[in-house]
């Protein structure tokens with residue numbers, strides 16, 4: 490498949506470049522900035538993009554690509570820090586400038602193939618500290634802003650371009666069209682990336698592996714799709730294992746078992762390990778420690794299962810691309826935000842190879858794959874649920890009483906959203922509980938009870954999220970039901986923080 494390779498210099502937006510390109514059906518892959526020329530050659534890309542990044546090209550430890558890459562006879566686009574790398578490499582001058590964040594008016598100066606058809610000017614998103622002071626010879630300015638006289642430059646003959654702004658973020662007007670100009674018109678890449686193509690290619694690849702596969706299924710869309718893809722490739726050589734870790738939602742364990750047994754023909758086993766998980770989590774209050782423990786226990790359960798029912802050679806998981814990026818085990822230098830249990834910290838004693846057929850996909854791409862594989866609509870509508878389950882929604886120690894409150898309150902939130910017709914319009918909705926208490930009054934009695942926190946968010950891919958402006962009537966009903974139906978609760982709060990700076994889950 491024809492592809493564009495994006496070198497990751499550490500910008501939080503790097504993955505968005507790939508995402509935008511894939512949206513117009515060209516495969517784009519993010520690779521570390523220090524990829525070797527041989528490896529890059531093997532990927533046989535139609536063009537290369539240098540992402541942005543937090544460094545300055547003059548820093549001693551500034552990430553730099555292999556010099557050989559500049560000699561490749563391929564179109565090259567540098568974005569922000571990537572732009573400065575190009576200016577620096579081809580003999581121009583980069584200088585420290587006043588930091589510029591936010592939207593600037595970019596005026597076009599010359600047709601070059603990159604900004605053609607975009608209009609005379611657009612609002613472009615800037616986020617940089619350095620800027621091009623002198624451009625290299627053989628380059629010309631193709632666009633400028635008030636603060637940056639060389640905000641877009643090109644060596645048209647060599648098809649090398651540099652832009653100071655970020656076309657990948659939605660705040661840049663016509664940003665996707667600029668990427669389209671580069672990918673389709675300059676690189677002449679074919680639009681071959683479709684989910685049908687992905688299914689075909691992945692099934693073929695998996696059908697070539699040797700040995701049996703143990704697939705962790707959680708009942709969520711990601712692991713279900715992973716299991717169905719693998720089933721399509723190798724049938725009964727795969728066994729799906731669903732672990733009840735004691736951190737599931739109300740009635741979830743039974744519902745998932747029923748769903749698998751009634752809808753799909755793959756080998757399915759449910760393992761009840763709730764006591765094992767909850768005893769390991771006893772007394773633990775630190776969020777990252779909880780995640781690590783849950784992750785390790787999952788692997789322990791799978792390894793034990795494999796010993797008993799094996800031999801298995803592979804452990805399959807429904808890991809997605811955003812999980813990989815946020816865990817900092819992506820190929821580039823993006824910072825670790827949370828260690829997602831299904832990616833980080835696999836212990837050395839694990840002697841199963843890891844199979845992650847969805848690790849290149851975004852959530853909406855997985856939904857498309859699910860439809861192709863005939864996954865029931867009801868499952869498609871289910872909200873994502875974190876691998877570590879309710880352990881990340883219970884602040885402080887996980888106790889049976891907090892678990893029960895969290896379960897009942899979350900059920901109420903879900904029911905009321907369905908009732909109001911908004912459940913499938915929001916990204917996630919749940920209740921969390923911690924150790925905070927507040928005074929209430931019941932009848933004539935003072936009651937010192939728990940505070941339940943309700944969180945409902947809108948999002949497209951979980952990388953960013955906004956809190957949902959639920960109608961007051963819905964909020965009121967949720968609050969009344971939680972305090973009336975759950976004895977220990979006196980207060981209900983609603984989260985009005987977006988991601989960033991918050992995250993979707995509280996821990």
Ligand code: XMP
Nearest residue numbers: 829830831873874875876877951992993994
């Ligand atoms: P945050 O809280 O990081 O969550 O904004 C982003 C999305 O990821 C889900 N999430 C997880 N999913 N394993 C998972 O499979 C995890 O460890 C994990 N932690 C968070 C979260 O529910 C949201 O959809």
